[in-house]
Amino acid sequence: MKKIFTAINEMKAFLLLWLTQSFSALGSAMTAYALVIWSYSQEGSALVTALLMVCSYTPYVLCSIFAGALSDRWDKKKTMLVCDTLSAAMTLVTLLLLKSGSLCIWHLYVLNALNGLMNTVQQPASEVAVSALLPRKYYQKVGGIRYISNSMNTILVPILTTAVMGLLGLDAVIFFDLITFAAAFVCLLLFIRLPAEEKPEDKKESVLHSAREGLRYLRDNRGVFHLILFLASVNLVASLYNAAFPAMMLSREGAGETAMGTVNAVIGIGTLAGSLLASLLKAPKNRVKVICGTMFFSLTTENLLLAFGRTLPVWCLGGFLGWILVPVMSTNLDAILRLNVPKEIQGRVYSARNTFQFFTIPLGYFLGGFAVDSIYEPLMSVQSPDSLLTKCFGSGKGSGAAMFLATLALLGAVFSLTARHDRHIRALEQRLQDGLK
Numbered sequence: 001m002k003k004i005f006t007a008i009n010e011m012k013a014f015l016l017l018w019l020t021q022s023f024s025a026l027g028s029a030m031t032a033y034a035l036v037i038w039s040y041s042q043e044g045s046a047l048v049t050a051l052l053m054v055c056s057y058t059p060y061v062l063c064s065i066f067a068g069a070l071s072d073r074w075d076k077k078k079t080m081l082v083c084d085t086l087s088a089a090m091t092l093v094t095l096l097l098l099k100s101g102s103l104c105i106w107h108l109y110v111l112n113a114l115n116g117l118m119n120t121v122q123q124p125a126s127e128v129a130v131s132a133l134l135p136r137k138y139y140q141k142v143g144g145i146r147y148i149s150n151s152m153n154t155i156l157v158p159i160l161t162t163a164v165m166g167l168l169g170l171d172a173v174i175f176f177d178l179i180t181f182a183a184a185f186v187c188l189l190l191f192i193r194l195p196a197e198e199k200p201e202d203k204k205e206s207v208l209h210s211a212r213e214g215l216r217y218l219r220d221n222r223g224v225f226h227l228i229l230f231l232a233s234v235n236l237v238a239s240l241y242n243a244a245f246p247a248m249m250l251s252r253e254g255a256g257e258t259a260m261g262t263v264n265a266v267i268g269i270g271t272l273a274g275s276l277l278a279s280l281l282k283a284p285k286n287r288v289k290v291i292c293g294t295m296f297f298s299l300t301t302e303n304l305l306l307a308f309g310r311t312l313p314v315w316c317l318g319g320f321l322g323w324i325l326v327p328v329m330s331t332n333l334d335a336i337l338r339l340n341v342p343k344e345i346q347g348r349v350y351s352a353r354n355t356f357q358f359f360t361i362p363l364g365y366f367l368g369g370f371a372v373d374s375i376y377e378p379l380m381s382v383q384s385p386d387s388l389l390t391k392c393f394g395s396g397k398g399s400g401a402a403m404f405l406a407t408l409a410l411l412g413a414v415f416s417l418t419a420r421h422d423r424h425i426r427a428l429e430q431r432l433q434d435g436l437k
Helices: 002-010 012-043 046-073 076-099 105-133 136-168 170-191 207-220 222-251 257-280 287-308 312-323 326-340 343-358 360-381 388-393 399-420 423-436
Strands: none
Touching: 002 012, 012 046, 012 076, 012 105, 012 136, 012 170, 012 222, 046 105, 046 222, 046 343, 046 360, 076 105, 076 170, 105 343, 136 170, 136 257, 207 222, 207 343, 222 257, 222 287, 222 326, 222 343, 222 360, 222 399, 222 423, 257 312, 257 326, 287 312, 287 326, 287 388, 287 399, 287 423, 326 343, 360 388, 360 399, 388 399
16 A cells, blocks of 8 residues: 555656546547537538548648657647647637537538647647656556546547437537536646756757657667557558448447447447556566557457447447457557657657658548448448348448458458568567566
């Protein structure tokens, strides 16, 4: 117990920030979930809905490399406060448009793009703030703790959103989002004090020069860079999946909004179990092997069970197995970066990382929505009742999305096996093991 109280005391600033930011993230996730349901109900198109996330991630990918350089120069706390405030303003605009009866899909595209831009600057500042608030010995455990909040949000979001929308409507969900923002803002403003930062001697360094420093680090550390490219391929599969999943669950026989919410809640339970596991596990001897192995299991298992399953229990099993090991992967990746990247350049390195690791997300959402609407659903619509594809994936709207998920299982297996045999990643694995000796 003494060790627990000591750890809590040493991490109290981080824990306060984590709790309030997680509360705000819950409100934001509820709004995003509600708007996905609203947009699909308006158009019935996987692509139209997927474009919401394309608009969110595109500015993030395009501007991340410069945002990190700026974040390293700016005061981290002020950066977080300003970005969060502007994001809340976008949410308020959404609420006002909804209340006036003039909310359109294109409004959400514009507002999501602006929110994505704010997140581009806020995210590296937040990562550096976590490093500043925490002693190094807690990096592994805190990765699991942060995933606990994410998994709890995943559990609660579909349940709370469905309940609030059913009782009070979409505007009540957005209003709750604004309340959670206010709580997090006040806490960060009044109760969180970040340690003084060491400023670089050359304050006249250009933003482009600062951004190049992040790229230079990745160029000189090819193992880290190739590992990030592997995570980019994982994000591609994940975003293709995210584009197809609502189209399948909201259209498939025996599914619907309640079924989709149930599967998402089970995914949250799986992530929570994995988060607890990641926070309790000792640091592995081979972090890289853990990253590749967990992603092989996750990408293949979930997609296959969702694709070939016809009942809610099978879909829930796929969601649980697909996400239980993701926190283990994430904590090991986070530890590799925090232990290898100097704190004074973490912002620009993380931003360079974001550009390469996340550029596949808007691409995946667009391609996934297009593939489901224009290729897989039309293909399944012309199948005869006794065809092999119909026997595997069913019939009617949603069967094409199911077939698409089966394709993603194969794609995920290929990416994972390729990364496991990448010579630069294997060299990084050996260096990490030598560093422990």
